Amino acid sequence: MVYQLERGIMRQVPEVALPIVLDRTAGGSLPNQIAESIRHLTASGVLRAGEPVPSSRALARHLGVSRGTVIVAYDQLLAEGWLVAIAGSATSINPQLPRAWAAPPAVSARGASRPQEVPRIDLRPGRPLQDEVAGPSWRAAWRVAAAAPVGVSVPLLGWPGLRAAVVEHLRRLRGFNCEPDRVAVTAGGREGLSLLLHASGAKDVGVEDPGFPSLRRVLHRRNAIIRSLPTDDQGLVTTKLPETEPPEAVIVTPAHQYPFGGTLHIDRRLALLEWARRHGVLVIEDDYDSELRYASEPLPALASLDADQVALLGTFSKTLTPALATGFVVLPRHLVAAVEAVRGDLGQPVSLVTQRAVAEYLASGGLARHTQRMRRVYRRRRNQVVAALAGLTGVRVSPMDGGLHAVVQFDRDERSVIDALRMQGLAVASLGEYWASEPPGSQRGFVFGFGGVSDADLAEGLATIRATLGGRPSTIGRPASPHRAPGAAPDQPS
Amino acid sequence: MVYQLERGIMRQVPEVALPIVLDRTAGGSLPNQIAESIRHLTASGVLRAGEPVPSSRALARHLGVSRGTVIVAYDQLLAEGWLVAIAGSATSINPQLPRAWAAPPAVSARGASRPQEVPRIDLRPGRPLQDEVAGPSWRAAWRVAAAAPVGVSVPLLGWPGLRAAVVEHLRRLRGFNCEPDRVAVTAGGREGLSLLLHASGAKDVGVEDPGFPSLRRVLHRRNAIIRSLPTDDQGLVTTKLPETEPPEAVIVTPAHQYPFGGTLHIDRRLALLEWARRHGVLVIEDDYDSELRYASEPLPALASLDADQVALLGTFSKTLTPALATGFVVLPRHLVAAVEAVRGDLGQPVSLVTQRAVAEYLASGGLARHTQRMRRVYRRRRNQVVAALAGLTGVRVSPMDGGLHAVVQFDRDERSVIDALRMQGLAVASLGEYWASEPPGSQRGFVFGFGGVSDADLAEGLATIRATLGGRPSTIGRPASPHRAPGAAPDQPS
Numbered sequence A, B: 001m002v003y004q005l006e007r008g009i010m011r012q013v014p015e016v017a018l019p020i021v022l023d024r025t026a027g028g029s030l031p032n033q034i035a036e037s038i039r040h041l042t043a044s045g046v047l048r049a050g051e052p053v054p055s056s057r058a059l060a061r062h063l064g065v066s067r068g069t070v071i072v073a074y075d076q077l078l079a080e081g082w083l084v085a086i087a088g089s090a091t092s093i094n095p096q097l098p099r100a101w102a103a104p105p106a107v108s109a110r111g112a113s114r115p116q117e118v119p120r121i122d123l124r125p126g127r128p129l130q131d132e133v134a135g136p137s138w139r140a141a142w143r144v145a146a147a148a149p150v151g152v153s154v155p156l157l158g159w160p161g162l163r164a165a166v167v168e169h170l171r172r173l174r175g176f177n178c179e180p181d182r183v184a185v186t187a188g189g190r191e192g193l194s195l196l197l198h199a200s201g202a203k204d205v206g207v208e209d210p211g212f213p214s215l216r217r218v219l220h221r222r223n224a225i226i227r228s229l230p231t232d233d234q235g236l237v238t239t240k241l242p243e244t245e246p247p248e249a250v251i252v253t254p255a256h257q258y259p260f261g262g263t264l265h266i267d268r269r270l271a272l273l274e275w276a277r278r279h280g281v282l283v284i285e286d287d288y289d290s291e292l293r294y295a296s297e298p299l300p301a302l303a304s305l306d307a308d309q310v311a312l313l314g315t316f317s318k319t320l321t322p323a324l325a326t327g328f329v330v331l332p333r334h335l336v337a338a339v340e341a342v343r344g345d346l347g348q349p350v351s352l353v354t355q356r357a358v359a360e361y362l363a364s365g366g367l368a369r370h371t372q373r374m375r376r377v378y379r380r381r382r383n384q385v386v387a388a389l390a391g392l393t394g395v396r397v398s399p400m401d402g403g404l405h406a407v408v409q410f411d412r413d414e415r416s417v418i419d420a421l422r423m424q425g426l427a428v429a430s431l432g433e434y435w436a437s438e439p440p441g442s443q444r445g446f447v448f449g450f451g452g453v454s455d456a457d458l459a460e461g462l463a464t465i466r467a468t469l470g471g472r473p474s475t476i477g478r479p480a481s482p483h484r485a486p487g488a489a490p491d492q493p494s
Helices: A030-043 A056-063 A067-080 A136-147 A160-174 A189-200 A213-221 A266-279 A333-346 A352-363 A366-388 A414-423 A455-469 B030-043 B056-063 B067-080 B136-147 B160-174 B189-200 B213-221 B266-279 B333-346 B352-363 B366-388 B414-423 B455-469
Strands: A183-186 A204-209 A225-232 A249-252 A282-286 A310-315 A327-330 A395-399 A405-410 A445-449 B183-186 B204-209 B225-232 B249-252 B282-286 B310-315 B327-330 B395-399 B405-410 B445-449
Touching: A030 A067, A056 A067, A136 A352, A136 A366, A136 B136, A160 A183, A160 A310, A160 A327, A160 A352, A160 A366, A183 A189, A189 A213, A189 A249, A189 A282, A189 A310, A189 A327, A189 A333, A189 B333, A204 A213, A213 A225, A213 B333, A249 A266, A266 A282, A333 B189, A333 B213, A352 A366, A352 B352, A366 A395, A366 A455, A405 A455, A414 A445, A414 A455, B030 B067, B056 B067, B136 B352, B136 B366, B160 B183, B160 B310, B160 B327, B160 B352, B160 B366, B183 B189, B189 B213, B189 B249, B189 B282, B189 B310, B189 B327, B189 B333, B204 B213, B213 B225, B249 B266, B266 B282, B352 B366, B366 B395, B366 B455, B405 B455, B414 B445, B414 B455
Parallel strands: A204 A225, A204 A249, A249 A282, A282 A310, B204 B225, B204 B249, B249 B282, B282 B310
Antiparallel strands: A183 A327, A310 A327, A395 A405, A405 A445, B183 B327, B310 B327, B395 B405, B405 B445
């Protein structure tokens, strides 16, 4: 796909600012200098073939010369063929000049410098269904936001209307009641993590293993030391948290351990918080998809148990669209001033219009209605995944409970299966990449999302996966945790 | 000002997700567990006084229990007074429960944690007049943007439509023709600088002295070594650029040296580029206000002279509003892949809707028309500043040529003058803060902006400044450069 500006910009822009600089002390008459400048601007592509030049009167005023001076220059250029004058139209750059100068270079849809492979069916996890986002509530929210004045003073943590709406959102959807002064607006989950690391100064960070590769990349970019924290079927193994030289921060997914979906039980939650308090560790709760749970209610947020030690990382990327680039952080009290200082120095990345629009969309109930619709879609699709991939021998298919992705495990070579899918136009994520450390030998497979594609593409993708993985009957159930020895657990493929 | 959600959210949100978790293995009947959960949720503020609870049917389905179980729990709570049932209405939390639980905490407009002083008249520099931004073209641009689908694939450097519009904008307003594949969308000037430093890995950065304090704060935040580069009336003194151990990058304002307004002449531009090529230094051209020049045409961008060594940092903060949090960078060719990699890991901070809206606003000519209106306002205001502050003895008032701010210099104690203005509700910026190193002794004064306030506030602010600085006649002219010995230059105040 090639994008081009489709509007007749020239007609609508009231004045051309030609970067012509006259030097009255230099050799060369003023008309000659003007003519030479216009030749140069045309040859270098600043003025384009067919484009009108300013009237002699306008250019004369602009340059502070007499109109006659400009007329002499234009006559010279007309004689040379650089300009053409057509009766009834403005004098223009000769439209017959080489077309190489005329058209602006096009931007390829995915950037020309490093062509990215565009899969035909993109089943990489983490993308929600976005087809129904831009509906009437969405458009109304932006309309309200665009009509509001822009020159208002906005607090460093974000527009108060959005922060209040986030508090209400968390109260209703997560049963978590927090103070709006602890809520900071972010440009999404990764930006929120970056902000927390910056403000806290944490450089030594524990992550669940396996866990989100995208958050680990943020840590790499901040030159943090990354420490693997072991997990099992119930999420983080809190008995294995380091008691000597603990990290400065840990990133955890208590609601839905990623990618295996375990929920951190209340005793482990309390143990984690007790450990964090004892060592002064910042707990970063990545609450990436709790609002979308369609199978069971998530446990209350960890952040609701401790306002001093836990930061909750929220995003609208999963509930709405990653293209919104908006999220929030509920800050532990001691970090509020430091986050304000970072924002004061580096700026708020989310535009005020966007903040107002999201606030309006939340307050009008638009997000809640959209979320309800999406829960129904995802529940149906999860059943579709289970049905489509049933009966494959040696293959374990584990659609996450209430989530948007499924883990597929097998005992073949991971790379060759993923490559085979890619050759058929299907993109999935390697299971091995979810480990910060070396993945256990039994962990071979891939993760695929069933949220971000059309019904037709999902059906085709599932058929392709089924055909690629072959015909032996599979087991459907909980994913095999790396902590169970292969073959030892009853639900492990043999 | 206190913000509160003004809408009746409850009526519009279709379903309450009560975070109730039943434990069938624990002691306590299921109705008792439900009742205890609702008491706890009410006491902790998750459920609010007067708020309806789900119907017994809905909650039963939600919890997977019989409807009778919920009715028993509700009857218990009705008997205890936690719930009230009014004929014709939904069963609700008792509205007479202590009001302390009922109202969400309010957000103060400027953040309660660290109250910021709000000046009555904010003349700190760097803010444009924003009253007329949210006009019909602006609203139309957002309407178009909000109606577009969100689930599209966007290149890492930004939406191609905006990048093409930026190319056209630079071509017409700056006479600079660049390839759209070198344009990256940013969340503003500071985010763009941060992105460039991150992608280039530059940790040792030269800055003009004096120069923008806000860009220096970005360098501090990235733990960069900051090196002062001397300037004079014509901007950066290129003969003093370090030949041994040069910095990895330099930030320059060739169009309009900040805050004194000098323009870097063509011989210095060429010398700077020659030096940068010789040492492999990245030149970051901060083109912060060229589009607004109303007095004379800016020289062509430095970036137009070298596509390999220069990055141009652009922003819509000055032409439109800082609240848009949108800008762009024209990248030197060798940095394109590295910037894509940073965006791939950390995400694009500017929402797709914002990118589309800005593109539409540019392509429709809205920005060009707004810029023209603002140029007229600023030209008039500059004259107003000159007239209002004429005739003050021992005071030099130097409104920047074509800019939005003026430098006021005097030989009194800088702090006491600025404090006196602050006591009268007027915020200005200390001239001393523009130096990365110790400012020369002669540099006492303040910088004030005349863009971001109303006509009435500007008039009052100027009267206050005049009254505070006293009655001796002043000189109006070019600011006194630190490179001229006090009293030695003919235009220096005695």
